[in-house]
Amino acid sequence: MNGTQGGRGRRIVLWRHGQTSWNIERRFQGSLDIELTDTGVAQAHRAARLLAALKPDAIIASDLKRAAATAAELSAVTGLSVAHDAGLRETYAGKWQGLTHEEIIExxxxxxxxWKRGEPIRRGGGELETEVADRAAPVVLESADKLPDDGTLVVVSHGGTIRTTIGRLLGLEPRTWEALGGLSNCCWSVLGEGVRGWRLLEHNAGSLPEPVLGDDD
Structure with a gap:
């Protein structure tokens, strides 16, 4: 079963990690392991209380510290354990990693x-967006398949990985994935299962509007 059929009413919540110092500096993190700031921990703590109200059945997360620490806040509120998977890491972007937005453009x-035109580009010699979806989407679908009917899965990951995963699950052409706007720190998107597949129910949802900073990390 591919996770897109059956009309079992399942939901997938894709939650971006909290703020890091590199987000503030608009520095591309990629697969580098950067920790949350105190603000990021507070964001995760606040968002976890809201997400707990969705009564999730399972939590999976990237094993990078910023995602794992974010997921830990929801685990503390719900009592659910967190399954960590390297397949949910952010895009590896080679020479782009560690550079600011301005330095990358320069x-x-x-x-x-x-890349902004939607061409398949190995940013910094790293992964294609389709390759990120190739590794992340199956992890999400495998976990969603284990949900009960009407169950909810929370996926704690990164801006770029979440966007490519949503694009893949919705069946969108890769060149159009950029049309899915970035996620603010600790905001989330919700996919719901319909008869014809997954549908985007909410995008960049959160308790308060926040600016989108460094959405691909």
Whole structure:
């Protein structure tokens, strides 16, 4: 079963990690392991109380510290254990990692422009967005398949990985994935299961409007 059929009423909540110091600096984190700031921990704590009201049945998370620490806040509120999976890590972006937004444009201007046009680009010599979806979407679907009818899965991951996973689960063409706007720190999107597959029910939801900073990390 591919997780998109059957009309079992399941929900997938894709939750971006809390703020890091590199988010503030608009520095591309990629697969580097950056921790949450105190503000990021507070964001996760606040959001966890809201997400707990959805009565999740399972929590899976990227094993990078910023996602794992975010997931731990929901685990503390719900009593659910967290399954960590490296398949949910952020896009590996090679030479882009550690650079600020401005430095990327200065050093890799043509590559950046091509990526924004929707061309399949290995940013910094790293992963294609489709390769990120290839590793992340199956992890999400496998966990969703284990849910009870009308069950809810919370996936704690990263902006870029969440966007590619949503694009894949909705069956959108990869060149259009950028049309899914970025997620603010500790905000989430919700996919619901319909008869014809997964549908986007909410996007970049959260308790308060927050600016989108460094959404691909």
């Amino acid at each position: 050093c890799f201007g043509e590559e950046y422009a091509a």
